[in-house]
């Protein structure tokens with residue numbers, strides 16, 4: 286395996302602290318660029334290597350194997366720029382904390398969006414990749430374009446609704462790095478700070494606290510994944526240090542030094558029981574990295 290020619294490369298880098306599950310072994314190499322130029326250079330070099338690669342934002346939607354990752358992991362947390370372009374448009378780099386975008390751009394300007402994006406952990410790049418959101422809307426709804434570094438160099442993808450859907454999108458492959466997005470927001474008549482505070486409060490009442498990835502499964506076309514799992518009697522079900530949250534059955538918590546296998550075991554059990562009882566095949570929202 287080639288040694289990366291960058292002073293921001295870290296050998297045998299622990300990945301568990303880089304995820305909200307706090308699970309996972311080491312990356313053979315982590316690349317942690319400090320700006321867009323370094324990120325483009327790192328991505329270009331990484332794609333030329335024969336070994337595997339992975340892009341990581343803030344690790345709020347990934348479950349990484351205890352064996353670690355036997356390749357290169359590009360971590361975007363150094364890409365933190367936000368630039369106001371005028372006319373309610375903003376260029377936002379992929380490593381910006383989504384909550385910073387909400388608190389520092391959407392809320393003070395009273396733009397539509399606090400209802401959709403409040404309380405979702407992670408980076409803007411991760412939110413674009415996952416099309417993260419809530420019943421009130423999702424990240425790609427607010428995007429005008431995205432700049433990607435990938436096999437074709439740096440390209441700009443114009444956004445339109447045909448390119449994304451519920452928790453998915455079709456413009457960014459696992460080989461592409463989301464460098465930045467241009468957001469265009471709409472002014473709102475509602476007090477977005479009040480909306481922000483309401484949703485933060487609601488999450489603190491309805492969502493369990495602790496190490497997790499949020500919802501493990503996407504909601505199927507009919508029904509809610511959490512309700513289906515609860516109806517199978519799996520709330521509170523334990524395996525090793527992992528537990529199906531007694532508060533919200535679509536959350537599997539790392540309660541007590543859970544291993545990758547503990548969590549994957551519960552994921553498999555939930556899928557099996559829901560399949561047997563309802564004939565529905567649950568799909569993981571969490572990205573499982575082995």
Ligand SMILES: Cc1cc2nc3c(=O)[nH]c(=O)nc-3n(C[C@H](O)[C@H](O)[C@H](O)COP(=O)(O)OP(=O)(O)OC[C@H]3O[C@@H](n4cnc5c(N)ncnc54)[C@H](O)[C@@H]3O)c2cc1C
Pocket residue numbers: 305339340341342343344345346347361379380404405406407408409410411412413414415416417418419452457461462463464492497498499500572
């Ligand atoms: C408590 C909790 C609550 C949550 N609530 C919600 C919710 O309400 N709605 C919701 O949609 N999600 C929710 N999530 C899931 C998660 O926060 C989102 O999916 C988030 O957008 C992931 O961002 P990230 O930066 O952490 O991505 P990561 O977990 O680091 O990565 C997720 C995926 O995105 C890719 N990726 C990340 N950054 C980039 C980039 N710059 N370029 C290319 N690919 C990239 C990764 O390769 C990976 O496949 C929740 C999670 C937790 C822990």
